[in-house]
Amino acid sequence: MSTLEQHLRALAWHLRDPEAHPPPPGMAPRGLAIYRTLIVNNLDTLLTGTFPVIRRTLGDAGWQALLRRFLREHRSRTPLFPELSREFADYLAGYDDPAHPWLGELAHYEWAELGLQLLTADTPAHTPDADPLQARPLRSPLAWPLAYRWPVHRIGPDYQPDTAPDTPTLLLLHRQADGTVRFSLLSPLLYQLLALADGQRSGEQLLHRLAEDAGLAYDAAFRAEALPMLRQLYAHGVLIAAAATTGSGQTP
Known part of the structure; x- marks a missing residue:
């Protein structure tokens, strides 16, 4: 593995889970903070439109925590942005949240509208x-x-x-x-x-x-x-x- 690839992998792991993975050496803390904010904000933009009820129900803090956990634990199987909503719904289907035991089904219900709109048939x-x-x-x-x-x-x-x-x-x-x-x-x-x-x-x-x-x-x-x-x-x-x-x- 090249030094550049090692550097990029370390950066990716840090952005996914900054508490468990240190950043690659030599990066300015201010720049890393901007990257961490951008990646969560971009995920928020991609998913809020499909899951507005979950977003409103969990509130700002709960929604942000859920996005960070998804970013930390999930490994995407597709590079296509429209498919990310389905992966989020699939992730929540196995998500254990005693405070919101209906979360997985609500995510599927909200995703289904987009899924049917995008269905090729x-x-x-x-x-x-x-x-x-x-x-x-x-x-x-x-x-x-x-x-x-x-x-x-x-x-x-x-x-x-x-x-x-x-x-x-x-x-x-x-x-x-x-x-x-x-x-x-x-x-x-x-x-x-x-x-x-x-x-x-x-x-x-x-x-x-x-x-x-x-x-x-x-x-x-x-x-x-x-x-x-x-x-x-x-x-x-x-x-x-x-x-x-x-x-x-x-x-x-």
Whole structure:
């Protein structure tokens, strides 16, 4: 290893964790202080836009401490700035913070909007007039059903629960034609429907499976309640008829 490479590695380790790693010899303390401030401020600029709720909830000191811990402990797997937000969310998924036990899920929830906006997928054909019973429903790659232990859509500076509720929070993220992402709450039945909508069965088969899983009779009353839900999902482009799709996406 060359002397220059040794010098740069020592500088990098110092900037990541100045308390554990001394700076390379010969560098002025004032210059090092500027570098240390710049690297945290740049990280703050890159991440605040994706995680504004976490930023406000933790406050200045808590947010800065979290950024410094991320800088100290995380090793990036990509040089792409847009991917840094996902790495931050992945890091927080395994972050142990008893004071904020919901932090990992809140980070994923905040990242998901950017993730869906950046998703590269074929835009599926809109099939609003699909026969809800005969067509094979397929969840659009631009629609992500998500399940969380914590009510992530409510957490903020004024609401920080310390105990997870008995029932999960079920949400749908759907990217609209103009690129914006819309969030909506899901019932357990609707969440299960979207999870099963893989284009391999007809709408009637799907509803029959839903009724069976819920311990309900697949009768006229069940169909009368479920059919409007299917039609609405097709109308909004959350579901598409399987034959009309040319690509697929993944739920994060």
